Every structure is written in structure tokens, then in C-alpha cells.
Amino acid sequence: AxxxxxxxPEMSVQEAETVTLxxxxxxxxxxxxxxxYKQPPSRQMILVIRQEAYKQxxxxxxxxxxxxxxxxxxxxxxxxxxxxxxxxxxFCAYRRVIQGAQKLVFGQGTRLTINP
Amino acid sequence: xxxxxxxxxxLVRRRGQEARLRCSPMKGHSHVYWYRQLPEEGLKFxxxxxxxxxxxxxxxxxxxxxAEFPKEGPSILRIQQVxxxxxxxxxxxxSQTGSTDTQYFGPGTxxxxx
Numbered sequence: 001a002x003x004x005x006x007x008x009p010e011m012s013v014q015e016a017e018t019v020t021l022x023x024x025x026x027x028x029x030x031x032x033x034x035x036x037y038k039q040p041p042s043r044q045m046i047l048v049i050r051q052e053a054y055k056q057x058x059x060x061x062x063x064x065x066x067x068x069x070x071x072x073x074x075x076x077x078x079x080x081x082x083x084x085x086x087x088x089x090x091f092c093a094y095r096r097v098i099q100g101a102q103k104l105v106f107g108q109g110t111r112l113t114i115n116p
Numbered sequence: 117x118x119x120x121x122x123x124x125x126x127l128v129r130r131r132g133q134e135a136r137l138r139c140s141p142m143k144g145h146s147h148v149y150w151y152r153q154l155p156e157e158g159l160k161f162x163x164x165x166x167x168x169x170x171x172x173x174x175x176x177x178x179x180x181x182x183a184e185f186p187k188e189g190p191s192i193l194r195i196q197q198v199x200x201x202x203x204x205x206x207x208x209x210x211s212q213t214g215s216t217d218t219q220y221f222g223p224g225t226x227x228x229x230x
Contacts, residue, residue: 035218043205045159045221091158100171102211103149104219106158 002027004094006107013082014115020067021077021110023092030054033095034068034075035104040088048090051075079112087114118143120210120222121190128228129198137193137225141210148191149219150183153205165191195227203229 003026013019025034036048051059051068058066063080079086092107121140129135141148146167151159164172165185176183180198185191195202205226209219 037221042223043226044223045207045209047218047220050218100164102147102219103161103164103172103175104151104159104209105161106151108158 002029002032002094002096002105004092004105004107006090006092006110008110009108010111010113012113012115013079015084016081018078018080019082019112021079021090021092021112023075023077023107025073025075025092025094027073027094029096031097033097034066035093035095036064036066036075036077037091037093037106038086038088039091039109040085045091049077082114084114084116087112120145120208120220122206122208122222122225124225125223126226126228128230130230131199132197135195135198135202135227137195137206137208137227138190139193139208139210139222140190141208142212142220145210145212145220147211147213147217148185149209149211150191150193151207151209153207153224155204159207162193198227198229200229203227 005024032053034051038046038048049059049061065078067076089109091109093104148165150162153159161175163176163183180196182194205224207224208222211217211219
């Protein structure tokens with residue numbers, strides 16, 4: 001079974017600086033999807049970024065980018081120019097591509113604090 | 117486009133009562149997923165449904181929990197004879213197709229069992 005591990009329960013960063021959140025996963029499959037979701041205090045799960053494993057190019061969305069290292073099974077999230085609104089729980093998630101098996105497997109989460 | 121809708125947002129039940137949680141997917145989405153989040157934990161998959169079919173229920177507890185997604189109307193997650201350990205946030209997500217689409221989440225239902 002696939003597993004996702006986030007080894008940093010909490011992280012903090014100064015406003016306007018850059019922070020990197022770590023995520024590793026375990027799978028024997030060669031094709032899959034990886035995601036980062038953000039959960040602010042409202043508890044709404046918001047998609048931040050998505051990466052297809054067959055794509056070598058790292059995904060980017062404005063201030064958010066990933067460092068996808070397939071051989072190392074690592075998928076870190078970099079947040080540039082951190083803003084107060086980035087404060088939230090961040091969850092890394094894995095999903096298979098096999099039809100009928102699309103459940104998301106989540107890590108334990110990293111609580112990100114932004115210091116003004 | 118309205119997002120994924122869940123109701124109620126908060127639900128309080130006494131031990132032994134039944135809880136019914138509703139989820140209306142985004143317009144045009146026919147795939148629904150239910151996840152449970154215990155306090156200070158990540159989300160755990162429960163069940164995946166398409167219209168009138170359960171596709172994957174590998175995360176559902178064997179007893180007291182059931183889910184449906186009828187041809188008309190919202191998806192329902194039903195918990196019978198609730199216990200304190202059922203207290204959690206229950207999230208519904210939907211996708212347009214199954215294999216490649218992103219899952220979009222609703223705001224969740226927070227269930228408290230007294």
C-alpha cells in the first residue's frame with residue numbers, strides 16, 4: 001500500500017521569505033499523481049498544486065513550486081515571498097492512476113506559521 | 117459554478133443516534149469521495165462512489181457506516197448508532213471523471229458525539 005510521510009509537524013517563516021515543506025512517499029508504481037493541499041483555519045481543503053509523475057518538469061503555480069525527485073520519492077513544496085494568508089496546515093497527497101482506485105492518500109500534515 | 121456543497125456544517129448527536137451527512141458534488145461531476153479527518157490528523161479515505169454505484173469502500177468501517185449516491189439527489193454518508201470515536205470532520209470531494217481529474221473538496225461536516 002502507498003504511504004505518504006511529512007516529517008515536519010510544524011514550520012515557521014518570516015513574512016516575505018521562502019519556506020520549503022518536505023514530503024516523501026512510498027510506492028512501487030511508475031505513474032501516479034502528487035498533490036499539495038492547504039487547509040486554513042476555515043478547514044476548507046484547497047488544492048495548491050498538482051504533479052503528474054510522468055512529467056519531469058516541476059509544477060509551478062505563482063509563488064508555489066515543487067521539487068519532484070522521482071527516484072528519491074520526494075515531493076517538496078516551496079513557497080516564495082510568504083504571505084500572512086499562507087498560514088495553514090499543508091497536506092501532501094498521493095493518488096494512483098488506475099481506474100477505480102483514485103483515492104487520495106494523505107500525509108499527516110505540516111502546520112505553517114507566518115511571522116509578520 | 118457552485119463548489120462542492122455539504123450539509124450540515126455542524127452536527128451534534130448523542131451516543132446511539134444516527135448521523136446523516138449530505139454532499140452535493142460540483143455541477144457536472146459524477147464521482148464522489150468521502151474522507152474522515154480525526155483531530156490533529158490527516159484525511160483518511162472512506163469510500164468512492166459514482167452514480168448508483170460504490171466503486172471502492174476499502175476505507176469504510178465494516179459496521180454502522182454506509183454510503184450512497186442515488187441517481188437523483190446528493191450523496192449520503194450514514195452513521196448508525198454513533199459513538200464518541202466517530203467525532204471528526206467528514207469531507208466530501210468530487211471529480212468530473214475518475215482517472216485523471218483533480219478532486220475538489222467541500223467545506224466538511226464536523227460531527228460531535230456527546
